Amino acid sequence: MGEQRTVTTRERIIEAAAELLADGGIDAVSTRAVAAAAGVQAPALYRLFGDKQGLLDAVTAHGFERYLMAKKAVAPSDDPVEDLRRGWDLHVEFGLTHPAFYVLMYGVPQPGRRPTAADDAYRLLVGILERVAEGGRLKVPVETAASIVHATNTGVTLSLISAEEKDPDVSTRTRDMVLASITTDELPQEDTTLSARALALDSTLNRQTHPLSPAEAALLRDWLHRLASN
Amino acid sequence: MGEQRTVTTRERIIEAAAELLADGGIDAVSTRAVAAAAGVQAPALYRLFGDKQGLLDAVTAHGFERYLMAKKAVAPSDDPVEDLRRGWDLHVEFGLTHPAFYVLMYGVPQPGRRPTAADDAYRLLVGILERVAEGGRLKVPVETAASIVHATNTGVTLSLISAEEKDPDVSTRTRDMVLASITTDELPQEDTTLSARALALDSTLNRQTHPLSPAEAALLRDWLHRLASN
DNA sequence: GGTTCGAGTTATCGGCGATACCTTGATCAA
DNA sequence: TTGATCAAGGTATCGCCGATAACTCGAACC
Structure with a gap:
């Protein structure tokens, strides 16, 4: 089969919703507004996405894709702790560049309603931490x-x-504080401490x-x- | 004048809204539901609170009062760093005990729409930090x-x-990590370092x-x- | 060539936030 | 005493929203 060259209705709807979200915030995203912007009638949304939450999930997944791509492309370097640092900065940058998307994903915790995109990002973080x-x-599990x-x-x-004057120093300070607290500065050639060996074993148990x-x-x-917490 | 013994309509409405919020989450708080629960008609809400956001502000302020009371009652001890620690734990405990209230106050950042109660709590935090x-x-401004x-x-x-299995260890670990990063373990009898003296002067400049x-x-x-950041 | 079915339409429902307008009962100066 | 005033709340209604039932149409398939 040849590639799908024409834009599908589903894609048109998602992009229309994403634009409304970016421009006017979450309140601007109503089923009627999305349908009108996509040149379609409201019930089409419901057949394609189930309900409004399904549409929003699709929109966040779509908007998060570029971010995840960038994160995946950047992640594998020589120093996993440096990857952690870059992942932190990418996360903050994404949130400040696309605040409406970000708040939709991380702002209002509803049990069982976590967007898939957020789970993907979390798994990516766990992967980097396993390499650390x-x-x-790594000083902790x-x-x-x-x-x-x-x-x-x-x-x-x-x-x-939410801050009106955004001080990027807060992010870097907190980032370095967190990383300093959970990682060691340099890898000991042979770490003979009890906690280090316990955590090393724990890490491999987790992966094999x-x-x-x-x-x-x-x-x-x-x-x-x-043992590691002593 | 004698005390107001009868419950005012305003109080009845706020308490009805608070109960709906605690029981059924934010979606259960509609103007009609609140009005019905308070035994009143919808327009009464609008005359008393302006709009729905005004009602929600009043509800959060009311629900936050007990928390702020507890925080104010607990705060002034001999050790301001210990006050910081207790303030952190009180904050987390309030969020887990009243998640719907908490998310309403801190979950969705909307520019210029920050509830008054959150500002009060922030000022309280600043006050403790000034004592530290x-x-x-204090190692930082x-x-x-x-x-x-x-x-x-x-x-x-x-x-x-938002976590389904809540691990309180995450809170205490992060708390101690943060406090260790911004405070010194013990007060030096006479701290002669440049940064300490700069920060001491900064702190008093702020207050006098x-x-x-x-x-x-x-x-x-x-x-x-x-000078302090070196 | 009739059948099936995916894709989208029209029409409509009940609930929501909000407001224009009316009723009532207490207060107070003349 | 009485009539004006006004806060407090009720009645009725508007337009928007999420959602769904029921219909139409065109392409694929046997």
Whole structure:
């Protein structure tokens, strides 16, 4: 089959909604306005996207694609901690460049209604942190580090979005503070400390298959985390 | 005049709206539902609160009052850094106990639409930080510290609200990380470092009247911040 | 060549925020 | 005492919104 050259109705609708969102904020995105801008009638949206939330999910996924592409293209460098730093900055930059999109994704937590795009970004963060842990430079378990980085990164970005005078220094300060707290400055050639070895084992357990049962593995990982926290 | 013993219509409306918000989330708070629950007709809301946003502002202010009371009652201890720690925990606890209220206040940043209650809480934070700075235990300017603490505290709380399994360890870890990064462990009896003296002067300039003109003071404070950042 | 079905239409529903206009009851000067 | 005033709330209604039932049309398929 040849490529689809003509723009599909679905794409037209998503782009119309994205433009309305970027221009007039979330309030400007009504089913009628989107339908009119896309040159279609309202029920077409519902057949294509189910309901309005489905349309918004598609819009955020579409708008987030470029960001994820950039993040994926930039991520694999020699120094995973540097990747972490660049990922933080990219995150903040995306939020300030597309505030309406960003708030839609991270602003209002509704249980079970998390956009897929946000999950993808989180998994990408976990992947980088696993590489940091593999290099023996992570001071805390990967899950803990991911939660902390995610929480602080979104917190800073939302604060900057709502601030009328945006001070980028707050982002870099917080970023360096967080990274300094969860990583070690340099990789020790051979780290013989208890916590480092526990975390190294934890990291590889997380990534490889092993002969332990799920229950055994859960208990072991709990012990490893307790060993690492001393 | 005797005290107002009967509950005013305004109070009845606010309490009805607060109950709807706590029970069914923000979507359950419609003008009609609130009016019906308060035993009143819809236009009464508009005369009392202007529009729906005015009603929501009044509701958040009301719901936030107890929290602010608790925070004010707890705050003034001997150790302002400990006050900071308790303020952080109180903030997170309030968010997890009243998620719908919290999201209404901190979730969706709209320029110029920040609820008054959030401003009050921020000013309270700045007040504590000024006491920390006065004790010579703050490593960064008060405004910077306030921005960082606010951004990370709200970020952690929003993350916990949206997380299905809430790990309180993330909050305490981030809290201690932030506090360790912006404060010194112990107050030196006489801190003779350049940055400490610059920040001590900055802090008192902030709180007292002085003979410098506003322009001179702004320039001086800029210099002090640059001295402190080395 | 009739059938099926995807894709989009017209028409309409109930709920929402908001407002113009009316009613009522308390207050107070003449 | 009475009539004007006005705060407080009610009645009726507007236009917009999300959503859906029921219909139309054209292409694909046997």
